[in-house]
Amino acid sequence: MRANLPSLIQILLVCSQNRLRSLTAETIFDGVNGHQVRSAGTEDGARIRVTAGHIG
Amino acid sequence: MEKRHLRRLRQKFREELSGKHVLCLYIPDDYEYLDEALIERLRRGVDPHVEFDARARQDCLARGWRPAEFPSLIPVASRSRGNSGVTSHPKSFGMRRFIPAFLLALTLTAVQLRAQARDSTPIALLSRLYADFAWEATGGDDGPGSKTFSDQPKSALLRYVEPELAALLLRDAACVRRSNAICRLDFAPLWDSQDPDVADVSFTHSAARPGTVVAHLRSRTGAETLVTYRMRRTSAGWRIADIQYRNGLSLRTLLGGAKVAGS
Numbered sequence: 001m002r003a004n005l006p007s008l009i010q011i012l013l014v015c016s017q018n019r020l021r022s023l024t025a026e027t028i029f030d031g032v033n034g035h036q037v038r039s040a041g042t043e044d045g046a047r048i049r050v051t052a053g054h055i056g
Numbered sequence: 057m058e059k060r061h062l063r064r065l066r067q068k069f070r071e072e073l074s075g076k077h078v079l080c081l082y083i084p085d086d087y088e089y090l091d092e093a094l095i096e097r098l099r100r101g102v103d104p105h106v107e108f109d110a111r112a113r114q115d116c117l118a119r120g121w122r123p124a125e126f127p128s129l130i131p132v133a134s135r136s137r138g139n140s141g142v143t144s145h146p147k148s149f150g151m152r153r154f155i156p157a158f159l160l161a162l163t164l165t166a167v168q169l170r171a172q173a174r175d176s177t178p179i180a181l182l183s184r185l186y187a188d189f190a191w192e193a194t195g196g197d198d199g200p201g202s203k204t205f206s207d208q209p210k211s212a213l214l215r216y217v218e219p220e221l222a223a224l225l226l227r228d229a230a231c232v233r234r235s236n237a238i239c240r241l242d243f244a245p246l247w248d249s250q251d252p253d254v255a256d257v258s259f260t261h262s263a264a265r266p267g268t269v270v271a272h273l274r275s276r277t278g279a280e281t282l283v284t285y286r287m288r289r290t291s292a293g294w295r296i297a298d299i300q301y302r303n304g305l306s307l308r309t310l311l312g313g314a315k316v317a318g319s
Contacts, residue, residue, distance in 0.1 A: 014061060020089050025098045027090065042064045050065070055072040 012054050013039040018047040079187055082194060178269045178287040179259045181294045185216050185246065186257045186271070192244055193252035193273075205246050217296040218288060224311035240311050247273060248283050248301045286316050 011029070013022040018041030030037035040050035062080065065073060081101040087094035189205045205216075206225055213222040231239035243250045255276040262268035267288065273281040284300040298316040299307040309315055 014065065015083075016061070016085065020087060020091075021083055021085065021094065024087070024090050024094055025102075028095055028098065029102070042061055050069075052069055052072050055065075055069050055076065 009035045011035060011037045012050075013037065014050055015039075015041055016043045017041045017045065018049070023047065080190065082190070176293065178267065178285070178294045179261075181216065181287070181296070182259055182269055182271060182285060185296075189246055190257075193247050193249075193254035204244065206241055206244070214292075214295075218290065220313065221296060221298065221308060221311075224308060224313045228311055245299060245307055246283070248281055254281075 013025040013029075015021040018039055022039035022041065026037050026039035029035065038054060040046065040048050040054050042050055062078070065078070079101075081098070083094070083097055083101070185205075192204055207229055208225075210222060210226055213225055217225070225241075225245075228239050228241045244252050246252075247254060253275050254273045256274045258272045258274075260270050260272065262270060262284075267286065269285045269287055271283045271285060273283060275281075281302065285296055286298040286300070286306075287294050288297045289295075297308075301307075306315065
């Protein structure tokens with residue numbers, strides 16, 4: 001019951017700190033069915049801060 | 057903080073975001089790392105959009121395996137691709153109002169976007185529709201394009217509705233602009249409400265009427281509103297032919313169009 005997307009989609013997950021929500025999502029989703037999943041945070045103190053390179 | 061995440065990304069990365077699909081999951085900062093409830097919420101939020109077998113990973117977690125051990129444990133071909141009949145549970149994605157946001161940006165290539173546009177099932181199309189316009193019912197004013205569904209241009213409407221229904225919506229929107237007043241449509245058509253407040257959406261097929269899907273819209277207080285979609289398969293994929301509301305009226309007839317045959 002879902003749109004059937006081809007594999008190898010690149011996905012960026014974003015939250016504030018990149019410590020709990022987006023990091024959990026990266027942990028559970030990355031590599032599944034070939035999708036590449038990364039995560040980042042918008043705040044100054046984020047574990048990994050989101051940059052243009054993450055999105056482009 | 058839902059507005060802040062999206063606004064920050066838009067401010068800093070406007071160019072980079074162009075052409076990318078951005079999806080807001082509205083998950084509050086209420087969970088610990090690898091919290092089971094958080095995983096379930098992520099899975100339900102992403103499921104209509106990307107084919108993941110996240111449930112398998114959840115099973116791994118339940119068995120106490122460390123995440124580093126996961127990837128090789130997930131058979132990539134565990135699900136037959138393109139078989140849309142395997143999942144029978146209603147699709148659902150959470151939406152919350154006035155809570156910190158969680159953003160998920162899906163970066164899709166043009167090829168992938170075309171594939172998505174095929175909308176292989178009625179529920180796939182409706183899942184996309186409600187994900188794209190969730191912000192209408194969650195109090196945000198900076199949703200995708202920040203234009204409501206009924207205010208969308210023709211090219212956008214045709215991604216969701218049949219040309220006849222798109223023409224009726226466009227005629228009403230033109231009337232609103234011309235007269236600067238409400239014309240025929242005086243409520244949000246996806247939500248059957250003038251002030252939508254919806255926390256969760258799920259879909260069921262109508263067994264008695266093929267091509268009919270019922271959207272179950274639940275408010276934060278648990279009240280449920282049913283909106284009935286008459287769907288038709290077109291060369292571009294499934295599209296909405298008409299929407300029926302609680303008061304018995306349909307969107308097409310409200311907008312002055314003819315009834316859909318059989319409705």
